[in-house]
Amino acid sequence: xxxxxxxNATSLTFGFAFLYLPMVILIVYSFNESRLVTxxxxxxxxxxxxxxxxxxxxxxxxxxxxxxxxxxxxxxxxGTMAAYVLVRGxxxxxxxxxxxxxxxxxxMPEVITGLSLLLLFISINLDRGIVTIILAHTTFCMAYxxxxxxxxxxxxxxSVEEAALDLGATPFxxxxxxxxxxxxxxxVSGWLLGFxxxxxxxxxxxxxxxxAATTLPIQIFSSVRLGVSPEINALSTILIGIVALGVVTxxxxxxxxxxxxxxxxxxxxxxxxxxxxxARAT
Amino acid sequence: xxxxxxxxxxxxPAGPGPATAFHPWDDPDAVPLIRFRGVTKRFxxxxxxxxxxxxxxxxxxxxxxxxxxxxxxxxxxxLAGFESPSVGAITLEGRDIVHVPPHKRAVNMxxxxxxxxxxxxxxxxxxxxxxxxxxxxxxxxxxxAEMLRMVQLQKFAARKPHQISGGQxxxxxxxxxxxxxxxxxxLDEPLGALDKKLRQQTQFELVDIQERTxxxxxxxxxxxxxxxxxxxxxxxxxxxxIAQVDTPGRIYESPASVYVxxxxxxxxxxxxxxxxxxxGMAEIRWREGVPAIRGQAAEPLVEGERAxxxxxxxxxAISRERPEGRNNVVQGRVHDIAYLGNISTYHVRLPDGVIVxxxxxxxxxxxxxxxxxxxxxxxxxxxxAGVVLMR
Ligand SMILES: Nc1ncnc2c1ncn2[C@@H]1O[C@H](COP(=O)(O)OP(=O)(O)OP(=O)(O)O)[C@@H](O)[C@H]1O
Ligand SMILES: [Mg+2]
Numbered sequence: 001x002x003x004x005x006x007x008n009a010t011s012l013t014f015g016f017a018f019l020y021l022p023m024v025i026l027i028v029y030s031f032n033e034s035r036l037v038t039x040x041x042x043x044x045x046x047x048x049x050x051x052x053x054x055x056x057x058x059x060x061x062x063x064x065x066x067x068x069x070x071x072x073x074x075x076x077x078x079g080t081m082a083a084y085v086l087v088r089g090x091x092x093x094x095x096x097x098x099x100x101x102x103x104x105x106x107x108m109p110e111v112i113t114g115l116s117l118l119l120l121f122i123s124i125n126l127d128r129g130i131v132t133i134i135l136a137h138t139t140f141c142m143a144y145x146x147x148x149x150x151x152x153x154x155x156x157x158x159s160v161e162e163a164a165l166d167l168g169a170t171p172f173x174x175x176x177x178x179x180x181x182x183x184x185x186x187x188v189s190g191w192l193l194g195f196x197x198x199x200x201x202x203x204x205x206x207x208x209x210x211x212a213a214t215t216l217p218i219q220i221f222s223s224v225r226l227g228v229s230p231e232i233n234a235l236s237t238i239l240i241g242i243v244a245l246g247v248v249t250x251x252x253x254x255x256x257x258x259x260x261x262x263x264x265x266x267x268x269x270x271x272x273x274x275x276x277x278x279a280r281a282t
Numbered sequence: 283x284x285x286x287x288x289x290x291x292x293x294x295p296a297g298p299g300p301a302t303a304f305h306p307w308d309d310p311d312a313v314p315l316i317r318f319r320g321v322t323k324r325f326x327x328x329x330x331x332x333x334x335x336x337x338x339x340x341x342x343x344x345x346x347x348x349x350x351x352x353x354x355x356x357x358x359x360x361l362a363g364f365e366s367p368s369v370g371a372i373t374l375e376g377r378d379i380v381h382v383p384p385h386k387r388a389v390n391m392x393x394x395x396x397x398x399x400x401x402x403x404x405x406x407x408x409x410x411x412x413x414x415x416x417x418x419x420x421x422x423x424x425x426x427a428e429m430l431r432m433v434q435l436q437k438f439a440a441r442k443p444h445q446i447s448g449g450q451x452x453x454x455x456x457x458x459x460x461x462x463x464x465x466x467x468x469l470d471e472p473l474g475a476l477d478k479k480l481r482q483q484t485q486f487e488l489v490d491i492q493e494r495t496x497x498x499x500x501x502x503x504x505x506x507x508x509x510x511x512x513x514x515x516x517x518x519x520x521x522x523x524i525a526q527v528d529t530p531g532r533i534y535e536s537p538a539s540v541y542v543x544x545x546x547x548x549x550x551x552x553x554x555x556x557x558x559x560x561x562g563m564a565e566i567r568w569r570e571g572v573p574a575i576r577g578q579a580a581e582p583l584v585e586g587e588r589a590x591x592x593x594x595x596x597x598x599a600i601s602r603e604r605p606e607g608r609n610n611v612v613q614g615r616v617h618d619i620a621y622l623g624n625i626s627t628y629h630v631r632l633p634d635g636v637i638v639x640x641x642x643x644x645x646x647x648x649x650x651x652x653x654x655x656x657x658x659x660x661x662x663x664x665x666x667a668g669v670v671l672m673r
Contacts, residue, residue, distance in 0.1 A: 163397040167411030272447025
């Protein structure tokens, strides 16, 4: 290991400053008493109060959460099914084409996805609102879920599924009682990924949202165009807090898993040794 | 390991050692459990199984033996229902099973990788198949307990597979496959991961289980000693074809082809021109100016055909003086000695450079060995010790 030098310290400071200074400024100014964003006039939580009285923001937040929840859920179901068929479905006509096409939304410019969905909704006369946003988000989140889940499916031993079939489980039963529990971590990651992508999305939502329903990113974006308000700072601080909480929880969970794996490995070795001792004793 | 005795009594007295009365393959009225008829399996344009005909009888312990890639696993997977033949028919108890999906076959398989369910405990792994057979809850519990007792894993019932050792996992896999008391149990290199001691112990356990439950076993193995130990019959495979199906004794003593003789155990192969000498015997002239050697002909042959005499090293006697009254005598010089503890193998070089191996049990301590490097020795064997093979 190399020593901690001045050079290292400087790079670390600058790197992290570059990443986090904007956010720190945002958080600090969310507690500013003044309405003017750039002038510090003392500590206050006034803007948080204002925020919670702002109907528009609250409505938008509620819409966003519902959209994220439903689109992540639908995308997880459809994406998992797609991944399963593409990885396990055996050879069928057009399989290569399908597995290529499932990834297309990942590289498609969002503007195009949004525009094409908009055209679709107009041509089938679907009124734009929360339903159309959910449909649109499901479409693009599904591709991400399919990628995450299929990488897990590829890496796990196929013979475990075959064993289930061999022991009399129907293909559906084998999927439900063996495959699904094993790939569950990937399914959950897929859901979380879909949820955050949906929360985050501005472009596709702008195309598919209607006057009846706006999402939080659209609301923030349009109000910032009229000037940055301290309320937006407060809202952003809350969002940063939620994300930070999520990241910390995820890392705690994975750390706990590592500890558990190490303990299980120890138990496995002990189990073998224990039996060996008993065998010698008798 | 002591096994609690089971109510089922063994109907097959065979097992390791000499088989006695169990040989349904010789009985024209016996009905095979499994029957392969002209089965071919292709992957793309590669032929993994090539026109195989095979009968396996109830209560057999049938071993598939062959080099890597010869199609053993593929044959097994066709029995379990994970692959279907490109051509041909497979019947189980007379019924065509080619189109029966795996979960509807009374066949269970123990996978080479064990394929335990990682998210279930040992107990739940064993109960998995029972739950799907519509058994009562109490009956399932009793059966799981019985299985755990059999493989001596009661203490580990509540553990997950990654919390037990490799050998224990293997026994869970075995218990899980046996729990449903299938008509046919398929074992794909079940002991591949075990060390030699545990492997031998488990081999005997398998035979024991097989005798007590009366299940038909088909086992795939790379290890010919293992096949010899456990099997009632062995099928030696070569590039998707069955080279020979026979009892371990006959595979070893009466191989049908040079391939089988060479694949199973050590063998000396001497090639020459054959001549029938009557009573199923044949003579091979293998070199100018020395007497011909003879052995039992594996099949009728025509004078002058090329043939090979296959003779096992342990059937060759080694002596300093020329032995009297034997047809098969050759002279050579000790080229190398391989000391294996219980036996020694002498590599004797004949004048034309051919090396013949002779094996001798070490009845004395090594210091008083009879022969040493570069000694002139005589090798001899009886007329019936070797076989003359045409293929
Ligand atoms: N799904 C498949 N697609 C293409 N080729 C296959 C497939 N399965 C098996 N093969 C080929 O068929 C041949 C026989 O394979 P198989 O697995 O039956 O061999 P094996 O006798 O079990 O070998 P080993 O002792 O190494 O396990 C091999 O050459 C293998 O490459
Ligand atoms: Mg194999």
